[in-house]
Structures are given as structure tokens and as C-alpha cells.
Amino acid sequence: MAIRERRERERRDRERLIVNAARELAEAEGWDAVTTRRLAEQIEYSQPVLYSHFKGKDAIMAAVALEGFAELATLMRAARTSAPDPRASLAALAEAYARFAETHPVLYEAMFTNAIELTFASPQETPPALQQGFGELREALRPLTGDDDLDANTEVFWAALHGLMTLTRGSRLPAEGHQHRLALLLHRFGA
């Protein structure tokens, strides 16, 4: 009985080990450096062990992405709730979002560019961390845009934020005017 529990615990630990190794490797050298061989070496197990935990490399990346969603949601919540008024609230949230994308580019990439494994915009299947993140955005916008079309407005604001970050990261936009662009966007949404 207790043996089974120990095994399950060890298994969970090893799964965390894999996800952590993948994240660290990606943050240090980019996703291209995250190969199944290097991951296996890192966790000191053989390659096939990875496949007893995850369906494939994509699933490992999805697990890392999920971690990212949870962290982003926490950051957004903190930013939103610690601001004195609705305008500052939205500004702080956008700032937190931007900072997250800047300081964790590799994580952001896994969350929004790769990893199509995760389901979005479906109340049943969308991971809670993702729904929570969207919820933070929505609640920050509510006082400024009203309840009409709140979801759609949230989606548009999020898309704009996301567009700014991806285009800047891929040097499609100069890093220079970043803060200014963020301010313009906030202005358009009433903050």
C-alpha cells in the first residue's frame, strides 16, 4: 500500500524534474537546445523515461507553458489589486504583462507561439490558470469599458498587448518606443 504511494510520489517528483529541466534549459539556451537527449542527460535517466511521463516533446513544452500561465495570472492579479484606482489598475496589469513577456521570453513563446496542445476559450477544457489570467484582464477592464461587450473588449485588449509583445520580441517593432506604445494602447482603453 504505502509502497504504491511512495512510487507515485517518486514519479511525481521525477515529472517535476523533467519540467524544471526543460524550463531551465530553454531559458538558458532557447527551445532549440531542449532536445530529448539533453533533457534525459540532465535528469540522469534515459530518453524513453521521458515518454513514460509525456506523450512527446510537445507535451513537455505544454507543461512548461502551463506553469507560465499560472505565474502570469498571479502577477496580473497582484498588479491589478494593488493599484489605487481603475485606471492605475489597468496600467499596472499591462505593465506586469509586458514585464513578464520581457523577462521570460522563452516561457511566453511556449505559451503563445508554440504548444497548440492546450485548449483555449472553452470553459470545460481550458486550464484554470488560463481562465484566471483572462479573468484578471476582464476585471481590470470592467470599470473602464462597462459590462457591455466586456468579454470581446477583453479579448481585443489582450490581443493588442500580445501583438505588441510578440512584434517587439521578434524585432518587428523597435524596442525603443515600447513604453510609449503601451501608454497609447492604455489611453485607447480609457486608462
Added chain:
Amino acid sequence: MAIRERRERERRDRERLIVNAARELAEAEGWDAVTTRRLAEQIEYSQPVLYSHFKGKDAIMAAVALEGFAELATLMRAARTSAPDPRASLAALAEAYARFAETHPVLYEAMFTNAIELTFASPQETPPALQQGFGELREALRPLTGDDDLDANTEVFWAALHGLMTLTRGSRLPAEGHQHRLALLLHRFGA
């Protein structure tokens, strides 16, 4: 003398052959299916020939992307100039942009998600087709936002448009409310 010219002409033809094959293959089966082996087979030459034309696979994708920028710029110009007034102009342009991203998802991916080879936002190095596309957006916005911060406003509008398209394409946003979100964005920018 004339022999040299013929050779150069044949070489250009073959380069076009490569780019066309890459684009067709990508549009038919996605970028993952575009391998140097399949490309070589398609153009009925051996693999190394590809490398006498392009530095590598990335450069071939960049060439396809460049084609996409030219087509997108043309479409945007047509949309912008054929509308009766500034508001309709911006709406038509956004509509054209969205339709392009929807009907050429693979091309759009090469232009904005992959292919970091191209230089953006640099007057000297940025390809003309790209500058022209940005120019269309700017001129469509000018009557509505004024000349203050026109470039930055254009960048924000473009980022929002881009964000909407990428998030929708990766099913991060439901396909359902797409038109509605587009309308909301236009409304925020005065159209």
C-alpha cells in the same frame, strides 16, 4: 556573352522555381512538410542546388515571406484607396489584412512568426514591400488620429491587428467573435 546571360536567366528561373515550390508545399501541407529533400525532389534537382541559391532553409522561407509582404501591401493599398471616406478606408484595410491572414495562414506565419532573417523598422535595411505595407496602415490612420504620434499609433494598431490574427489562428481566441472584435478595435481607433 549571350551564354552568360542565358545562364543567369536560367538561374533566376530556377530560383523562382524553388520559392514557388516552397510556398506551394507549405500552403498544401504546412511548413513542417517543407524539407530540403522534398523541395529538391519537387524542382527535380539535388539537394545541394538549393544551397547554391540560398544560405539555408531559413533563407528560402524568408524569400517566401518577402513575396507575402508584397502581396499584403498591394491588397492593403487597394482596400485603402477604394473606400469613400477615412473611416471606411481604415475598416477596409483592416478587413483586407484579416482576410489575407485567414486565407494565407502559412504565408502569414512565415512573415510574422518565423523568419527572423529579415530586418524590420530600419529605413535602410527593411525591404521596400514591408515599408510600403506599414505606410498603407499609416496613411489610413492619419486622417483619424492626426499627425501627432502617427508612427507610434500605427504600430499599436498594427500590433492589435496582428495579435487578433495570431491568437485567432492558434485557437487562443474563438473564431466565432472575430468580426465583432475587429469592429471593436476599429471603433477604438475612430472608425
Added chain:
DNA sequence: TCTCGAATCTAGCGTTGCTAGCAAGGAGTC
């Protein structure tokens, strides 16, 4: 007709994600 250089191919390197099939070792049964 011969020579030389350019153009093109064959063959192969190192790496990738992933898997089949074998060996070890502990859990449960008599």
C-alpha cells in the same frame, strides 16, 4: 581536339524525435 573551370550529383555526417525489445528487480503467491 584538348584543357580547364563551373555546375551538379552522390554519398554521408551529425543530429533530431521517437520506439521496439530486452534485462533487472521488487511485489505478491504458494
Added chain:
DNA sequence: GACTCCTTGCTAGCAACGCTAGATTCGAGA
């Protein structure tokens, strides 16, 4: 306490990838 059996993890290898070195063919110019 000995014996199955099943789980667990490993070794080895497959097919495919981007890319390149070196051999080979072929045609232009002397």
C-alpha cells in the same frame, strides 16, 4: 523462503532532418 510475474528502465536503432565534402560531368574557350 522460493518462485512467478509485472513493472520499470535501459540499450540499441529507425527514419528523417539540415547541411556539406568530394567526386563527376559537361560545356566554353584556346
